[in-house]
Amino acid sequence: MDGELYMTLVPASIAKSKPGYLHLPFQAANTGQMLRDSQTDLSLMGCQIVALLGSPLKNGNTAKLLDRAVQGAKDAGCEVETIVVPFLDFEACMEMFFCVDHEICGMEDAMVQIYPKFRSLDGIIVATPVMTMGIPGKLKSFMDRFQVFYMAKYVRKQPLVPKELKAHRRGLYIGISGMKVPDVFEGSKRSMKTFFDIIDVSYGNELLINDMDNIRDIGTKPELLEEAYRKGLDLGKAVAGKE
Ligand SMILES: Cc1cc2nc3c(=O)[nH]c(=O)nc-3n(C[C@H](O)[C@H](O)[C@H](O)COP(=O)(O)O)c2cc1C
Numbered sequence: 144m145d146g147e148l149y150m151t152l153v154p155a156s157i158a159k160s161k162p163g164y165l166h167l168p169f170q171a172a173n174t175g176q177m178l179r180d181s182q183t184d185l186s187l188m189g190c191q192i193v194a195l196l197g198s199p200l201k202n203g204n205t206a207k208l209l210d211r212a213v214q215g216a217k218d219a220g221c222e223v224e225t226i227v228v229p230f231l232d233f234e235a236c237m238e239m240f241f242c243v244d245h246e247i248c249g250m251e252d253a254m255v256q257i258y259p260k261f262r263s264l265d266g267i268i269v270a271t272p273v274m275t276m277g278i279p280g281k282l283k284s285f286m287d288r289f290q291v292f293y294m295a296k297y298v299r300k301q302p303l304v305p306k307e308l309k310a311h312r313r314g315l316y317i318g319i320s321g322m323k324v325p326d327v328f329e330g331s332k333r334s335m336k337t338f339f340d341i342i343d344v345s346y347g348n349e350l351l352i353n354d355m356d357n358i359r360d361i362g363t364k365p366e367l368l369e370e371a372y373r374k375g376l377d378l379g380k381a382v383a384g385k386e
Pocket residue numbers: 198199200203204205206272273274275276277319320321322323327355356
């Protein structure tokens with residue numbers, strides 16, 4: 144959707160000032176849910192990947208697929224930080240429009256610590272189940288909060304992601320669904336591609352697995368876990384400049 148503008152009208156009175164939004168609880172960071180693989184600041188590393196888990200089940204099928212993809216990316220030499228989004232302490236976008244003319248969001252919550260990582264990352268892996276034929280609510284709210292990047296890129300034409308990073312940033316989408324129907328990933332995929340566009344990540348690859356209602360345990364499908372590993376490895380190699 145490069146160049147596409149879906150927001151045309153922003154009330155000037157809203158856009159100009161940062162409203163008092165201090166009733167939202169400020170959390171320095173929900174560090175308990177950010178599973179750092181190293182104590183090193185990712186911005187100092189050569190190849191940084193952020194992995195988002197959309198499922199609230201930390202040992203569920205989505206998490207197992209993500210683990211394999213993360214291992215692949217690490218084996219390619221990348222540093223990976225996994226964020227379990229359902230447990231992150233943030234609110235849905237409240238349309239304050241502070242980001243119309245600011246590089247930060249007007250809401251002060253755990254997202255404050257997230258934005259810098261998304262400016263500097265080289266790659267992203269998003270693994271999520273389909274819920275109500277789309278992205279689960281908490282992950283969708285997380286994506287919505289990147290309106291900060293949207294406004295900078297499409298409205299002010301001053302992207303938050305440096306040009307030299309944009310050129311190689313890539314994303315991998317891992318989706319699973321209970322049902323086996325042809326359009327089951329349609330809604331999620333549309334949102335995912337839009338999110339990747341907004342954060343200046345090219346939609347590099349995907350692994351879409353349906354029929355989980357019958358499969359039940361992804362452990363019974365080692366070939367799919369291996370595919371997740373392989374796609375994580377490929378992503379890691381691509382953003383590390385090894386291919
Ligand atoms: C609230 C909720 C809504 C769901 N909605 C759908 C749906 O619309 N279509 C579908 O195919 N599966 C749906 N599912 C099934 C999940 O996509 C599926 O069970 C998936 O394997 C869950 O992954 P997880 O165990 O790693 O969280 C839904 C599951 C939940 C909990």
